[in-house]
Amino acid sequence: MRKGQILTLVGIGVVAGGIATAVAVVPTWLPTRASVEAGRIDDAIWMTIIISIVIFSVVAAVIIYEVIRFRAKPGDDADGPPVHGHTGLEITWTLIPLGIVTAIAIFSAIVLSRNGNAGVDPLRVDVIAQQYSWTFSYPDAKGLTSSVLRLPKGRSVLLTITSKDVIHSFWVPNFGQKQDAVPGLHPTLHITPDRLGTFPVICVELCGLGHALMRSEAIVMTPASFDSWLKSQQQAVTSPNASVSGAAVFKDNNCSACHTLTAAGAKGTAGPDLDKLPQWAAQAKQPLESFIKTSIVDPNAYIQPGFPKNLMPQTFGSLPPAQLNALVQYLISSSKKG
Amino acid sequence: MTAATLHDAHPPAPAHHGTARRLLLGAGWIRAAWMFCFFALIGVGLVVGIRFAADWHPFLDKQIAVLVGLLVMGPVGFLAGIGCFDYWVYYALGRPTRPEDHSGHGARSWKDYFRVNTDHKVIGVQYLVTTMVFFIIGGMLALLIRAELARPGIQFFDPQTFNGLFSVHASLMIFLFIIPAFAGLANFVVPLMLGAADMAFPRLNALSFWLLPIAGIMMVSSFLVPGGAFACGWTGYVPLCSTHQPLGAVFFNQAVQWAGASSIMTALNFLVTIITMRAPGMTFWRLPLLVWANFTTSLLVVIATPFIAGSQFFSMFDHVMHTSFFNAATGGYPLGYQHIFWFYSHPAVYIMMLPGFGIMSEVISVFSRKPIFGYRLMALSLMAIVVLGFSVWAHHMFVSGMASWLRVPMMITTLLIAVPTGIKIFSWLATMWDGKLHFNTPMLFALGFLSMFVIGGLSGVMLGAVPVDIHMNQTYFVVAHIHYVLFGGSVFTIFAGIYYWFPKMTGRMYDEKLGKLHFWLTFVGFNLTFFPMHILGTEGMPRRVVDYAPKFAGLNMFISLASFGLGASTIVFLYNAITSWRSGEKAPSNPWHAMTLEWQVSSPPPVFNFDEIPQVVGSPYGYGIPGAQHAILAPSHAPAPEEVAVT
Numbered sequence: 001m002r003k004g005q006i007l008t009l010v011g012i013g014v015v016a017g018g019i020a021t022a023v024a025v026v027p028t029w030l031p032t033r034a035s036v037e038a039g040r041i042d043d044a045i046w047m048t049i050i051i052s053i054v055i056f057s058v059v060a061a062v063i064i065y066e067v068i069r070f071r072a073k074p075g076d077d078a079d080g081p082p083v084h085g086h087t088g089l090e091i092t093w094t095l096i097p098l099g100i101v102t103a104i105a106i107f108s109a110i111v112l113s114r115n116g117n118a119g120v121d122p123l124r125v126d127v128i129a130q131q132y133s134w135t136f137s138y139p140d141a142k143g144l145t146s147s148v149l150r151l152p153k154g155r156s157v158l159l160t161i162t163s164k165d166v167i168h169s170f171w172v173p174n175f176g177q178k179q180d181a182v183p184g185l186h187p188t189l190h191i192t193p194d195r196l197g198t199f200p201v202i203c204v205e206l207c208g209l210g211h212a213l214m215r216s217e218a219i220v221m222t223p224a225s226f227d228s229w230l231k232s233q234q235q236a237v238t239s240p241n242a243s244v245s246g247a248a249v250f251k252d253n254n255c256s257a258c259h260t261l262t263a264a265g266a267k268g269t270a271g272p273d274l275d276k277l278p279q280w281a282a283q284a285k286q287p288l289e290s291f292i293k294t295s296i297v298d299p300n301a302y303i304q305p306g307f308p309k310n311l312m313p314q315t316f317g318s319l320p321p322a323q324l325n326a327l328v329q330y331l332i333s334s335s336k337k338g
Numbered sequence: 339m340t341a342a343t344l345h346d347a348h349p350p351a352p353a354h355h356g357t358a359r360r361l362l363l364g365a366g367w368i369r370a371a372w373m374f375c376f377f378a379l380i381g382v383g384l385v386v387g388i389r390f391a392a393d394w395h396p397f398l399d400k401q402i403a404v405l406v407g408l409l410v411m412g413p414v415g416f417l418a419g420i421g422c423f424d425y426w427v428y429y430a431l432g433r434p435t436r437p438e439d440h441s442g443h444g445a446r447s448w449k450d451y452f453r454v455n456t457d458h459k460v461i462g463v464q465y466l467v468t469t470m471v472f473f474i475i476g477g478m479l480a481l482l483i484r485a486e487l488a489r490p491g492i493q494f495f496d497p498q499t500f501n502g503l504f505s506v507h508a509s510l511m512i513f514l515f516i517i518p519a520f521a522g523l524a525n526f527v528v529p530l531m532l533g534a535a536d537m538a539f540p541r542l543n544a545l546s547f548w549l550l551p552i553a554g555i556m557m558v559s560s561f562l563v564p565g566g567a568f569a570c571g572w573t574g575y576v577p578l579c580s581t582h583q584p585l586g587a588v589f590f591n592q593a594v595q596w597a598g599a600s601s602i603m604t605a606l607n608f609l610v611t612i613i614t615m616r617a618p619g620m621t622f623w624r625l626p627l628l629v630w631a632n633f634t635t636s637l638l639v640v641i642a643t644p645f646i647a648g649s650q651f652f653s654m655f656d657h658v659m660h661t662s663f664f665n666a667a668t669g670g671y672p673l674g675y676q677h678i679f680w681f682y683s684h685p686a687v688y689i690m691m692l693p694g695f696g697i698m699s700e701v702i703s704v705f706s707r708k709p710i711f712g713y714r715l716m717a718l719s720l721m722a723i724v725v726l727g728f729s730v731w732a733h734h735m736f737v738s739g740m741a742s743w744l745r746v747p748m749m750i751t752t753l754l755i756a757v758p759t760g761i762k763i764f765s766w767l768a769t770m771w772d773g774k775l776h777f778n779t780p781m782l783f784a785l786g787f788l789s790m791f792v793i794g795g796l797s798g799v800m801l802g803a804v805p806v807d808i809h810m811n812q813t814y815f816v817v818a819h820i821h822y823v824l825f826g827g828s829v830f831t832i833f834a835g836i837y838y839w840f841p842k843m844t845g846r847m848y849d850e851k852l853g854k855l856h857f858w859l860t861f862v863g864f865n866l867t868f869f870p871m872h873i874l875g876t877e878g879m880p881r882r883v884v885d886y887a888p889k890f891a892g893l894n895m896f897i898s899l900a901s902f903g904l905g906a907s908t909i910v911f912l913y914n915a916i917t918s919w920r921s922g923e924k925a926p927s928n929p930w931h932a933m934t935l936e937w938q939v940s941s942p943p944p945v946f947n948f949d950e951i952p953q954v955v956g957s958p959y960g961y962g963i964p965g966a967q968h969a970i971l972a973p974s975h976a977p978a979p980e981e982v983a984v985t
Contacts, residue, residue: 029876044805045876052796059792062767063785072707072774077931079962080708080773090712093764094757101753101799108803109746115805116742161739166578167672169737169812173878176809178737182673183577184666187739200887204812204880206571208582209497212883270497308565308584 013061038176129168132210133254147252152226169205209270210257246330263334277335365421377415381407444945456540465522476510488898502567520693530936533617546603553597560589580656591654605639619954631696646682694831706773719758779853783834790826815875841925863904
């Protein structure tokens with residue numbers, strides 16, 4: 001290879017690398033990071049991106065140079081030089097990638113091991129996924145449950161994740177960490193939130209027709225406000241006359257993933273339109289209240305024409321009676337208004 | 339055997355058979371139609387009979403009746419009717435068979451392409467045309483997906499239909515386009531390259547083709563069954579796909595069986611052909627790399643494909659027979675499905691990639707006018723990918739909840755695969771170095787492949803690193819990655835192969851200008867469509883969703899618009915292929931001045947390929963070496979014009 005060739009190649013490579021770097025840096029790729037683990041994951045992402053840019057630039061430079069420099073002139077039917085190989089080159093481009101992937105593997109293994117270490121006294125949270133809602137419970141706070149994940153800033157959190165029906169996957173993009181929720185398994189996920197704010201919780205494993213709307217929120221609070229929230233909730237749980245709001249049950253169970261209900265701002269279309277419940281009950285020749293209750297507890301008892309059997313999750317039969325009754329009353333009043 | 343004796347061998351129908359009787363009982367579409375119905379009825383009868391006898395009520399279980407009647411027995415009837423089993427049935431019944439009967443061999447008119455044909459060249463074309471049909475259907479489904487995703491919220495489709503769209507799109511593209519399109523190209527080319535008259539098992543070859551339309555029609559028609567198409571993604575994860583799906587899921591399970599059976603039969607055929615039917619002098623180190631690629635691919639297929647067959651059977655049993663292989667509620671193990679599924683489906687990525695590598699080696703060497711750089715290392719790296727390919731499946735499951743210690747070893751093997759893949763890319767670059775590059779359409783697609791496969795490979799290395807994968811898994815980054823690998827990679831090599839062998843297959847040249855237009859539209863449309871998906875995924879947009887957060891709206895609209903342009907580029911290809919096939923310029927026997935054997939016979943080749951089996955004397959890539967020869971053909975060989983098969 002002549003000196004001129006090398007210079008040209010390097011020149012093209014620098015331009016290609018510059019463009020690739022601009023693509024990597026100018027648009028916002030990663031969401032705002034809100035956990036210590038996400039920071040480490042980002043290090044791994046940037047390490048692999050930089051390596052990718054370098055390799056891409058080398059390949060792009062060679063291709064572009066060859067396309068320009070070695071284009072056959074019109075009418076030139078001659079062959080190129082009969083080069084069959086070059087052992088030194090072949091060894092080089094076996095060993096260099098080997099070194100690169102070894103470096104990536106070592107770095108990744110370190111990040112993985114540090115991100116998995118939850119320390120001695122993490123806050124424990126059980127995450128229960130079901131079609132199409134999330135339930136978060138705090139075993140150290142006497143089984144307190146919530147449909148929104150609230151976490152204190154700066155404390156190590158160990159989530160134990162499972163599912164009641166099909167496979168779901170728990171992900172808060174800002175936390176980086178991700179874990180599938182598998183029925184019968186209880187894998188854990190470690191997160192240390194380090195930024196106050198509200199972040200989306202989304203299901204990222206296709207779990208059925210309401211999958212796209214199986215969302216909730218993760219709220220990172222100061223440790224003090226987290227503690228006072230815990231206390232206020234525990235009082236609510238222990239007081240016997242706690243009033244349950246049907247609208248809250250509707251929201252907590254994410255009914256809007258599949259159903260339309262104007263009163264709740266729900267626009268789902270996977271299941272029957274709940275604004276028309278009185279009409280459906282008449283169609284099924286059942287009284288409205290028992291029709292609604294049965295349809296929640298035992299969805300296959302009556303199938304609305306146009307919808308398949310087994311579409312509605314059968315997990316809502318386990319709702320506490322107070323919640324179930326509140327939900328039924330809420331649906332009666334909202335659908336009559338609608 | 340010469341053309342003249344072949345025509346004598348074509349038997350006139352026995353005179354004493356009436357025309358009506360021959361139409362009804364002779365192999366063909368009419369017999370296929372009534373035998374399909376007849377066998378389907380037998381299937382339904384079996385189900386009803388057994389349930390009635392066992393006193394099960396109701397004795398007509400629609401799901402099982404449809405499965406046994408429509409999806410299993412009906413297709414068997416179709417295959418029997420169209421004539422796939424005729425010879426074997428005659429043989430089994432002890433009726434006279436004629437081993438030298440070549441009446442079903444070669445094509446004399448377009449009608450012969452719609453019959454059971456044992457000529458590997460006809461089968462190759464049958465494969466390619468069929469897979470193109472499913473490519474177009476799958477592409478249209480993709481455009482419907484993009485139409486829905488152009489804006490947030492739900493516009494055109496309810497979730498059931500939308501989930502069906504992307505599930506059927508992926509299944510068609512994988513099982514009915516990429517895998518069989520490569521099988522089709524190889525079917526045409528490999529026996530010619532080996533200097534063989536045909537494949538080792540021509541009747542098996544015909545059968546493996548006819549299984550394909552069955553699988554494809556089954557997948558597409560699942561949209562028509564009550565409850566809608568299967569809507570659990572092409573991965574069919576359980577228990578969603580086994581206990582929470584409409585009847586359409588069974589169509590998917592069973593279609594995969596038909597397509598898989600087709601793959602396995604073809605792969606066995608390739609293995610036996612390549613091992614036993616090489617021309618004298620054609621040692622393994624003189625095989626063209628396309629043959630090496632199909633040899634290694636076939637190894638992958640025969641070892642891996644039975645696993646997906648198993649996973650789909652178990653999943654289907656859970657669905658229709660209420661067994662408990664994967665249902666945690668009744669003692670099953672959901673991750674078991676994923677392990678079995680990916681034990682096939684990761685090697686399947688290489689099944690969809692290695693034949694493309696083979697095509698690249700042929701095209702780049704010929705259009706650079708240079709020998710392939712590092713031939714032996716190129717062949718060995720294919721073997722390395724086969725071996726490593728079986729040790730990486732769980733990298734699809736880094737966040738699945740499997741034993742967490744399994745992640746680091748699987749990461750190491752995954753990253754190691756980048757090494758043989760890198761060797762191939764660098765060797766192609768070195769092959770072009772100092773060459774005389776001719777930018778015909780196949781070469782353009784080869785260069786497009788090289789540049790985009792590098793991007794797909796690098797995003798693959800990123801996903802191979804566990805912490806990166808934990809963030810990216812199940813997002814649009816993965817969608818971008820697989821499209822860079824399977825579209826930028828596999829589909830571009832398929833187009834390169836189709837343009838490269840178009841003159842050989844059809845005897846006509848394609849239109850070079852339209853070919854180049856097709857390339858540029860595809861290349862630009864492809865990058866505009868799929869590159870932004872990397873950004874969407876990294877930002878946090880999950881895949882397989884009908885609706886998404888409003889902040890992703892801008893990029894999604896951009897992607898949708900670009901995808902319509904990409905879709906339109908296919909029209910240019912179809913127009914070019916159809917008009918050139920009908921009335922293109924007549925192709926010379928060796929328009930590219932290539933050395934491999936398929937270019938040393940007429941275009942299209944004679945029915946039995948070679949008058950005499952050639953003697954191989956050297957490398958298939960001896961470009962630039964004065965007096966180099968790959969093979970010596972019988973001197974009497976002269977393409978006979980009356981053998982031109984395509985009309």
